[in-house]
Amino acid sequence: MLLGELASRLQLPSTAQFDADRVVTAVTHDSRLAAPGTIFIAVPGFRMDGTKFIPDAVDRGSNVVVCAQLPEELLPGVSYLLTADVRSTMAQIARELNGRPDELVRLYGVTGTNGKTSTAYFLSAILRHAKRRVGVMGTIGFDVDGKIIETPNTTPEAPILHDLIRTAVEGGTEDIIMEVSSHSLELQRVSGMVFDVAMFTNLTEDHLELHGTMEEYYCAKKRLFGQATTGHAVVDIGSPWGERAADEIAAAGNAVIRVGRTDQEADVRPEHTQTGLTGTTFDLVTASGRVPVQLRALGTYHVRNALVAAGAALAQGYPLEVIAEGLSAAEPVLGRLERVINDDGLDVFIDYAHTTDALDSCLTAVRALTDRPITLVFGVLGDRIPRLRKEMGTVAAAGADYIILTEDDLKVSSLAEVVADVGGALDAAGAEWELIENRWDAIAAGVARARAGDVVIVAGKGHERQLILPDGGGIVHLDEVEAVKTAMAGQNPRILDPRELRVP
Numbered sequence: 001m002l003l004g005e006l007a008s009r010l011q012l013p014s015t016a017q018f019d020a021d022r023v024v025t026a027v028t029h030d031s032r033l034a035a036p037g038t039i040f041i042a043v044p045g046f047r048m049d050g051t052k053f054i055p056d057a058v059d060r061g062s063n064v065v066v067c068a069q070l071p072e073e074l075l076p077g078v079s080y081l082l083t084a085d086v087r088s089t090m091a092q093i094a095r096e097l098n099g100r101p102d103e104l105v106r107l108y109g110v111t112g113t114n115g116k117t118s119t120a121y122f123l124s125a126i127l128r129h130a131k132r133r134v135g136v137m138g139t140i141g142f143d144v145d146g147k148i149i150e151t152p153n154t155t156p157e158a159p160i161l162h163d164l165i166r167t168a169v170e171g172g173t174e175d176i177i178m179e180v181s182s183h184s185l186e187l188q189r190v191s192g193m194v195f196d197v198a199m200f201t202n203l204t205e206d207h208l209e210l211h212g213t214m215e216e217y218y219c220a221k222k223r224l225f226g227q228a229t230t231g232h233a234v235v236d237i238g239s240p241w242g243e244r245a246a247d248e249i250a251a252a253g254n255a256v257i258r259v260g261r262t263d264q265e266a267d268v269r270p271e272h273t274q275t276g277l278t279g280t281t282f283d284l285v286t287a288s289g290r291v292p293v294q295l296r297a298l299g300t301y302h303v304r305n306a307l308v309a310a311g312a313a314l315a316q317g318y319p320l321e322v323i324a325e326g327l328s329a330a331e332p333v334l335g336r337l338e339r340v341i342n343d344d345g346l347d348v349f350i351d352y353a354h355t356t357d358a359l360d361s362c363l364t365a366v367r368a369l370t371d372r373p374i375t376l377v378f379g380v381l382g383d384r385i386p387r388l389r390k391e392m393g394t395v396a397a398a399g400a401d402y403i404i405l406t407e408d409d410l411k412v413s414s415l416a417e418v419v420a421d422v423g424g425a426l427d428a429a430g431a432e433w434e435l436i437e438n439r440w441d442a443i444a445a446g447v448a449r450a451r452a453g454d455v456v457i458v459a460g461k462g463h464e465r466q467l468i469l470p471d472g473g474g475i476v477h478l479d480e481v482e483a484v485k486t487a488m489a490g491q492n493p494r495i496l497d498p499r500e501l502r503v504p
């Protein structure tokens, strides 16, 4: 595309040394990825000002730069476009250069603190059952027809996002379900995209380092619904934030499908829910009828996630039977109360819960499924503030009978600092617990307790395949399913800890 055409389509201001005949083919916010034909977006970052990388981008071949402020010295042969909202402009350019790929698919967006991945997978199961070709973009990566492409973020930056969607569309993808993180909404990654259905699961405290207050966090999430102009909103009204969101979205003129409660306030609701260690059943009830659903996923919160997915499918006109069959066919999501398959009848689950609310939901869910003692193997992220670390300890103590505290992604903290906070809360709550610093050893101890009859939950890492060490110590490979299976086979899973292999 020519720069002049792009600028006129997006009404971009042509600020300095503008050359309308310049050919532009791509866009990036990272100078290291710049090349001839690439527009470089100088993002004013949290840590660095992207304008400082303009010379690097130009050295690599970029001759069009978008920035918030013109640099003091203009480089020869470079067209500069000035914009007040660099990130939003980046998103618009990425969308336009990729041929507005979001308009070529049916686009579903799901936001909320917990349940996005699970909801996205339930919806994909329904759509795939209806023979649609589906892509799911989120924490697990970009799953196109079951093949996972790694992505740097849950919701990638716009240049990556639109490139991925365009490629999927070219490959025949018809529907895309996106987890839309609050970061992405705040940082304009999805700016300009139009969602056919937007979904809200829930809101609990998280990411306040970015948003500051819960109110700001809520407002960031709610932005998604301002972009669902052509379609429906599906909102889990099982929390006050959800009720408020549903009311405000409806007041703004959107059609809202309310789900998640058992009373008549909900348009889609569950009846006769029954849970067990092998699955969950319920009747899906709507104004137009009821159908039985048999989820392989465990935990009553998955009923709510399934209802949000069902609401989205209903919004697009899928029949109740197709929805129920799709949900019943859904594979359990990786790392979400994922039972490690074994022949010994041991109940060991891997769960991604790494927030207080998620841990609470996970423990409450398992408690409802069994009378046996629950052992929790878990750690707390090193970048969590002390108050949240203590809350994790309190929630763990309330929900588990025995706790094995261990390392998680320590990042900026030492294990001792985390243990001081979490262990203090465990002691204050009178919990029975021990510290096993090495995560592989902790998993082995958990499996030993499963042999003695406990139900064991290894929480925090879920589908992730890495452990981030403290103080810039790097990242090591960790596959918890493999670690649990190794322990179940009678071997010491610590042989899998890459640190053990390092030459001293």
Ligand SMILES: CC(=O)N[C@H]1[C@@H](OP(=O)(O)OP(=O)(O)OC[C@H]2O[C@@H](n3ccc(=O)[nH]c3=O)[C@H](O)[C@@H]2O)O[C@H](CO)[C@@H](O)[C@@H]1O[C@H](C)C(=O)N[C@@H](C)C(=O)N[C@H](CCC(=O)O)C(=O)O
Residues within 6 Å of the ligand: 029, 030, 031, 032, 042, 043, 044, 045, 046, 047, 048, 049, 050, 053, 152, 153, 154, 155, 156, 157, 181, 182, 183, 184, 187
């Ligand atoms: C907190 C956050 O969201 N940070 C995002 C932010 O980074 P930043 O402002 O710190 O960037 P910076 O390091 O100051 O650099 C400024 C600019 O200079 C550029 N640069 C830098 C170096 C260089 O040599 N050349 C160059 O051009 C960078 O690409 C950047 O555009 O802007 C960058 C791009 O401009 C993003 O890649 C980065 O996301 C990082 C990767 C990230 O990890 N974000 C996480 C927190 C995130 O988005 N998480 C949510 C999910 C959260 C959840 O639900 O759990 C997600 O959607 O993944």
Ligand SMILES: Nc1ncnc2c1ncn2[C@@H]1O[C@H](COP(=O)(O)OP(=O)(O)OP(=O)(O)O)[C@@H](O)[C@H]1O
Residues within 6 Å of the ligand: 112, 113, 114, 115, 116, 117, 118, 119, 139, 154, 179, 201, 202, 301, 302, 304, 305, 335, 336, 337, 351, 352, 353, 354, 357, 358, 359, 361, 362
């Ligand atoms: N509806 C829900 N309400 C509360 N907790 C939930 C709900 N759904 C899932 N969880 C908990 O949150 C964890 C993460 O679930 P999921 O990955 O589906 O959410 P997410 O929003 O994608 O999370 P993240 O953004 O951290 O990846 C689960 O392992 C479970 O413990």
